[in-house]
Amino acid sequence: MAEFKLLLKIIMTSVLVNNYVLSKFLGICPFLGVSKKLDQASGMGVAVIFVMLLATAATWPIQTYLLDPNGMGYLQTIVFILVIAALVQFVEIVLKKYLPSLHKSLGVYLPLITTNCAVLGVTINNITDGYNFLQSMVSSLGCGLGFLLAMVIFAGVRERMEESDPPKAFRGIPITLVAASIVSMAFYGFGGIVTSLFGE
Numbered sequence: 084m085a086e087f088k089l090l091l092k093i094i095m096t097s098v099l100v101n102n103y104v105l106s107k108f109l110g111i112c113p114f115l116g117v118s119k120k121l122d123q124a125s126g127m128g129v130a131v132i133f134v135m136l137l138a139t140a141a142t143w144p145i146q147t148y149l150l151d152p153n154g155m156g157y158l159q160t161i162v163f164i165l166v167i168a169a170l171v172q173f174v175e176i177v178l179k180k181y182l183p184s185l186h187k188s189l190g191v192y193l194p195l196i197t198t199n200c201a202v203l204g205v206t207i208n209n210i211t212d213g214y215n216f217l218q219s220m221v222s223s224l225g226c227g228l229g230f231l232l233a234m235v236i237f238a239g240v241r242e243r244m245e246e247s248d249p250p251k252a253f254r255g256i257p258i259t260l261v262a263a264s265i266v267s268m269a270f271y272g273f274g275g276i277v278t279s280l281f282g283e
Contacts, residue, residue, distance in 0.1 A: 090221045092281040093214075097225025099273035103201040104233040106270060110201030114233060115259060117189065124238035126185045127193075128231030130174055132224070134196050135205050137170045138163070139223040142206040143216055163206050164197075171197040201230060237266055 103109045110131070117127045142163050150156050175193050178186040186193065196202060205226045209219035240262050249258045 088281070090218065092277070093218060093222050094225035094228075095277050095280070097222050098229040098232060099270065100277050101226075102229040102233055102270055103204060103226050104230055105267040107201075107204065109204045110199050110230060112195055113199060114230075114237065115263070116195075118234055118237045119241055120188075121235065121238045121242065123188050124234040125231065127189060128227075128234040130178070130189070130193065131196060131199065131202065131230050132227030134167065134170055134174055135202055135223040135227040135230075136220065137173075138167050138202055138206050139209060139219050141166050141170065143209060143219045146210050147216075159207065159210070160203075163203055167202050167206070168197045201226070233266070237263065240266060 101107060104111065104114045113127055113131070118124045145162060145166065146156070146159060150158060150162065171194065174196070175186070178189070178193065205223050209222050212222070214222055241259065244258060244262060253261065
């Protein structure tokens with residue numbers, strides 16, 4: 084029961100409080116680039132969830148059973164980047180074969196998952212936070228769901244912005260950044276909910 088409560092706390096914290104896009108500001112490139120349409124945003128979010136889970140499943144054992152026992156922890160970042168790059172290539176091949184329309188709509192942003200610092204951040208933070216394998220997978224799922232949630236919410240905001248008429252100086256990127264900051268501030272309210280449910 085205590086383990087289940089801990090896993091629930093990890094996933095809720097990852098989705099709402101420590102949202103990698105809106106709280107830690109990681110993964111901003113796809114967040115701003117692929118959030119113009121809901122279908123693209125949701126497709127990118129699902130692809131990132133898949134890559135985060137695969138990356139964690141691959142990097143946690145590498146760190147725990149290969150790098151740490153042999154005193155090669157300093158290679159963590161390089162090894163993790165190589166693993167993530169290989170996984171993204173795998174996801175791209177699968178999408179191209181089975182979901183060509185989604186592959187085409189994601190365009191250049193799919194290979195950018197390789198350089199999406201949110202994916203690398205999740206894998207490194209799982210090790211830094213001392214999570215075991217199951218906790219790391221739950222944390223990655225929560226971070227991926229948080230990324231998807233941020234993408235979908237912001238896609239809705241941007242679709243509404245298309246219908247609005249902001250002042251000339253705010254059109255384009257400025258109004259997008261203002262809207263992103265407002266959405267980000269809204270997520271800070273979830274911190275109190277998680278604290279009240281699970282304590283410190």
